[in-house]
Amino acid sequence: MEAIAVWGYVQRNYFLTKRYFMWEVVWLVYITANALAITYIGAGASEFGSGIDTARLMTFLLVGALVWSYLSVLFDVLSETVSWERWEGTIEYTFMSPASRVTHLLGMGLYAVIYGVLQISVMLGAVSLFFELDLSRANYAGALLVLGVASVSLVGFGIMAAVLPLLSPEKGQQVSYIVSSLLLLVSGVYYDVGVLPGWMQFIARFSPVTYALEGIRAALLDGAGLAELRGSVGVLLAMGALFVPLGLLVFHLGERYAKRTGKLKRSG
Amino acid sequence: MRGVRKRFRRRRGEVVCALEDVSLEIRRGEVVGILGPNGSGKSTLVRVISTLVLPDSGSVEVFGVDALRHPKRVQRSMNRVSVEASFFKKLSAMENLLYGAKLYGVSDREARPRIEEIMGHIGFDYKRAAEPMEHLSRGMQQKVALARALLTSPMLMLLDEPTTGLDPRSRRDVQAFIRRIREAHDSSILLCTHDMGEAEELCDRVGIMVGGRIIALEEPRRLKERYASGGRLPDLEEVFMAATGYTVEEASAEEGER
Numbered sequence A: 001m002e003a004i005a006v007w008g009y010v011q012r013n014y015f016l017t018k019r020y021f022m023w024e025v026v027w028l029v030y031i032t033a034n035a036l037a038i039t040y041i042g043a044g045a046s047e048f049g050s051g052i053d054t055a056r057l058m059t060f061l062l063v064g065a066l067v068w069s070y071l072s073v074l075f076d077v078l079s080e081t082v083s084w085e086r087w088e089g090t091i092e093y094t095f096m097s098p099a100s101r102v103t104h105l106l107g108m109g110l111y112a113v114i115y116g117v118l119q120i121s122v123m124l125g126a127v128s129l130f131f132e133l134d135l136s137r138a139n140y141a142g143a144l145l146v147l148g149v150a151s152v153s154l155v156g157f158g159i160m161a162a163v164l165p166l167l168s169p170e171k172g173q174q175v176s177y178i179v180s181s182l183l184l185l186v187s188g189v190y191y192d193v194g195v196l197p198g199w200m201q202f203i204a205r206f207s208p209v210t211y212a213l214e215g216i217r218a219a220l221l222d223g224a225g226l227a228e229l230r231g232s233v234g235v236l237l238a239m240g241a242l243f244v245p246l247g248l249l250v251f252h253l254g255e256r257y258a259k260r261t262g263k264l265k266r267s268g
Numbered sequence B: 001m002r003g004v005r006k007r008f009r010r011r012r013g014e015v016v017c018a019l020e021d022v023s024l025e026i027r028r029g030e031v032v033g034i035l036g037p038n039g040s041g042k043s044t045l046v047r048v049i050s051t052l053v054l055p056d057s058g059s060v061e062v063f064g065v066d067a068l069r070h071p072k073r074v075q076r077s078m079n080r081v082s083v084e085a086s087f088f089k090k091l092s093a094m095e096n097l098l099y100g101a102k103l104y105g106v107s108d109r110e111a112r113p114r115i116e117e118i119m120g121h122i123g124f125d126y127k128r129a130a131e132p133m134e135h136l137s138r139g140m141q142q143k144v145a146l147a148r149a150l151l152t153s154p155m156l157m158l159l160d161e162p163t164t165g166l167d168p169r170s171r172r173d174v175q176a177f178i179r180r181i182r183e184a185h186d187s188s189i190l191l192c193t194h195d196m197g198e199a200e201e202l203c204d205r206v207g208i209m210v211g212g213r214i215i216a217l218e219e220p221r222r223l224k225e226r227y228a229s230g231g232r233l234p235d236l237e238e239v240f241m242a243a244t245g246y247t248v249e250e251a252s253a254e255e256g257e258r
Helices: A002-019 A021-048 A054-079 A081-088 A091-095 A101-128 A140-162 A172-186 A198-204 A208-221 A226-261 B042-049 B071-075 B093-102 B108-121 B126-130 B138-151 B168-184 B196-202 B220-226 B236-244 B248-253
Strands: B002-009 B015-022 B031-035 B057-059 B078-081 B156-160 B188-193 B205-210 B213-218
Touching: A002 A021, A002 A101, A002 B093, A021 A054, A021 A101, A054 A081, A054 A101, A054 A140, A054 A172, A054 A208, A081 A091, A081 A101, A081 A172, A101 A140, A101 A226, A140 A172, A140 A208, A140 A226, A172 A198, A172 A208, A208 A226, B002 B042, B015 B042, B015 B213, B031 B196, B042 B156, B042 B188, B078 B138, B093 B108, B093 B126, B093 B138, B108 B126, B108 B138, B138 B168, B168 B188, B168 B196, B188 B196, B196 B236, B205 B220, B205 B236, B213 B220, B213 B236, B220 B236
Parallel strands: B031 B188, B031 B205, B078 B156, B156 B188
Antiparallel strands: B002 B015, B002 B057, B205 B213
16 A cells, blocks of 8 residues: 555656646756856866866856755755645545555655656766766766765755754744755865855754765766775765665654644644 | 543644543544534544554554554544545646555555546546646545545545535535445544534444533434423524534634644
């Protein structure tokens, strides 16, 4: 029964994506143009002085843009689980169904991964028409491994953020957008974390995106092997092992709170 | 349910008593109607039974299973139709129904023929099942909501004002469908409504709810006898007015749903 329900969530989201297809195209064009613009910053960096390896900088920026677009999709889809259903008015039907919350969030996570992979593939195809990147030393398998492990911890992180609209129908979703923007700021998406002030570097240690980017860049730019990626993968595995059960626990407590206070139905 | 009490704290610290010591038993195959003005606690009653609101005290059992301790087991045996047709508006009726069925473990292969059969019974043009919900009239949306509930073969149906706001034709269709469910299935039904005729015609017992309390719960005839005066048997509307102090119009118009 739970497998059918997981497929139910994935299929429902597919139907919705299909129905909003033009908006999906608009969004894809926007984020691809954004990734191109950011990568061109690297191309233009040589004008500010010599000694800059622009090819490496461009690859560094492009990897950041692509990985962030994928991981932010995971976070956004999961964190909007509640607010989306509340907006549609279906939240009570979903929450009174016998499908478990783990199934619900797993279904949302699975859809997010499929959607994110398709999105990043289209973006990669588009940007490859514009740039000739030097990825001759790249360890693609290593990069995919890091991305896969990072997906799990981001799903857990997203589940924790999904509880916010349950706690506060009025302000919960807004707070999750702030969390998303903080992840972007501190995780070294477009620069090395080392350039940030000390307190931001401290926060960066708790972001799975930091370790995902570290590992993927090392694999793609420097051809780092499994032994060198062990650090990033290890931290991401630990974060996944912590964030997923913690996210489910936090969500369970948030759901009970919403049912006790009557906030499940209330919209913002 | 026995001795169920539920209070909500509103933003300014004001406490609203939604259910006050409510006890209610619905027997297998029985249709129980609850009449009450808006804000009387009918919707909270439905939400407590459907595990969407946790009571402050009291117990809720559905076919012998403790709904507070084993909500998942209870959820399998019931479904609900509420006053708002709660659907993904951009998705078609079919897509919404397939999604709803899957949450109860019903696969597409099982669901499709049943959807066609149920839609035939409720007079829903099957060809329109592929249209987005937002293109359908309110009456048609409510029929889809009934189909969604029936698709999961519930033993307990919670109908929270399913005909409110419908045009007379759709209202008759929906009522006929409820009658058919009652006759064809062994489901127990809790029907919250403002429509006295609907309650009298469809329900084995009718309860009147005011201020979070069920102040009367009897067979329609007995209820009328209870409020009879001057040797004349009142109709249900008069019973309602005598019991609650509201006219039917006031009961439907009053703000502050609980």
